[in-house]
Amino acid sequence: MKKLNLLYLFILNLLLISCGSNSGKKKSDFSLFTETEKNEFQLGESVQLKIRNIKNRQIDSAALYFQEKYITSSKGEPSLQLQLQNFKLGNHVARAIVFSEGETDTITLPVKIYNNIPPTVYTYRIINTYPHDQTAYTQGLEFYRDTLYESTGQYGSSTLRKTNFETGEVLQQAELADKYFGEGLSILNDKIYQLTWNEGEGLIYDVTTLERQGSFKFNNSKEGWGLCNDGHQFYKSDGTEKIWILNGKTLVEETFIQPTTHRSVSTQLNELEWVEGMIYANTYQKDGVAIINPENGAIEGLINFQGLREKVTQHANLDVLNGIAYNPNTKKLYVTGKNWDKLFEVEIVER
Template sequence: MRIIKSLAVIFLTLNFFSCDEDLSKDFKVLVEGKSKTFTNSEVLKASIKALKDHEVNSVDIKFQGELLKVQLSESFSIDLSQLKLGDHKLDVILDINGEEVKLSETIKILNDDSPKLYTYEIVNTYPHDISAYTQGLEFHADTLYESTGQRGESSLRKVNYKTGEVLKHVELDQFYFGEGLTILNDKIYQLTWQSQEGLVYDLETMDLLSKFAYSESKEGWGLCNDGEQLYKSDGTNKIWILDPESLEEESYIQPTTHKAVLNQMNELEWVEGKIYANTYQKDGVVIIDPKNGAVEGVVDFRGLREKVKQHSNLDVLNGIAYHKSTQRLFVTGKNWNKLFEVKLIEK
């Protein structure tokens, strides 16, 4: 009886280990080239190699929503020119006697072109509330709307940009740290930093209408819109694309140059089909193609901070607003006493 029990235990143990065997180790993704980094002018070429004998029924390749069906050891290629830039998973799904085995490789796609470099010319200077810890800035017609941060001091403001007068002021609950804002379909959307939710207001009354939860993004940084969708940064290398009705994060782009994938994109502004993003703690703004994340330009705003009142609470450049009718760009910073109307000049 003891022998039978022992044999049963051995059988069950062997069966347990066979079921838990990691078959993915028996296969390898072979990517042509010296690395898994490409530019968007290249073609990714690869194949799947079996390191041990297995009966493979099918091989599926998934990359950025596209599906390829190939044979084991058969080479395949992916044209990268129309795909999003950044770090993306190349998933290989093998069917081995009805069991699904998954392999993954991270492929980095860089922009083929280096960004254009810009400097600036100050066109006009306007007063700005020095106590405003600016997080978001956006024009609606000729009126400037501003979101400010710091716990216990966060607010939503309606501002006369020419005089700096705050026309209307809504205080946020002390629980919130205000972040970016944008205006779409007569509603104001305002992010909060680490509370994992955003706020929605009526544009006319500035009454709070509702709140929305974040999903994969855990923080709120910058916000803008293209007239249809919202774009949200969260401090990572992702800019999330939100559905305008549900406000769910549907997809994302990654700001990418010819050398690297960037992170810490802060305040966002939609300017003539491009996303302008302030890089947190940097005196610069990057210009991003919203289709694939390509960084097409970098604006050097060094020297601007020295033109405002110097004081102990003075902080970094943050706040980009585009005035559509004049096609002028306005920038300010956290606790700056000036708002600058600027013209960009290509170096």
């Protein structure tokens, strides 16, 4: 009987809390819509948002928020203007708080923002060709102080390597436990950060010895794909439309950008590389590399690497393009692929 009474009190408390909360109320008497009845726009457009008053209640005022910023407010039957300048691209939600008859209602509207300029299209020119370990299932590639580091994948054979890129020789290697599938890597302040695929964990190493020093968890994303850094913070892909931005000290995924062209939001972005203020990202199982503005996610360029895979030895385990490395000291760019026996120094040429 005591247990029954306690259960009754618990349910009653839940009902009371729900009734006093906006989230527990019936469907709102208001809705948010655009003057043109569309929700896809391009950067730079002005969007006129209005509130549909379903029950003809008196509206005292309304406030508009977008991408965690207060935008504007209006009194009476409000019309709220949203100027799409200096915002991140992709899929977002406009939120309005309506003040009416002593109550507040929060209403939302999905808003998709495309870039207002098509990406510039590039091709490539091969400058040099170097040997590369054909058994390496390349997941991450990055220069640090003129030395090339590589992360390889596959359960039971994932590694972290320090290599001589001119000869293909593996100078040093650390093997991952069989439970890990190695993914992208990036190096900051003498530490190597290597992602794992489905384990929700990143691994930390000393850049000189390749000894494990710790690990970190993925707090928002479920998977690890590609990783790069700008000298202060990390950028991490996870196969979705998001590139997560990680705090360089805590490694917490604090926010994200969505790589977007003038007509679509991209997914399946894999290996990442920081190149002169931009993020280079290859699309998994494709021959293209996107050049992404890290501030708003705009895809400002597309590099077509079609035909490069045909220039390596063809064999049963040959896989897709994956591996971008930029040496900031020499200003040279290198690409390879999974189980490719060649590393290419390339020059990017506008088509």
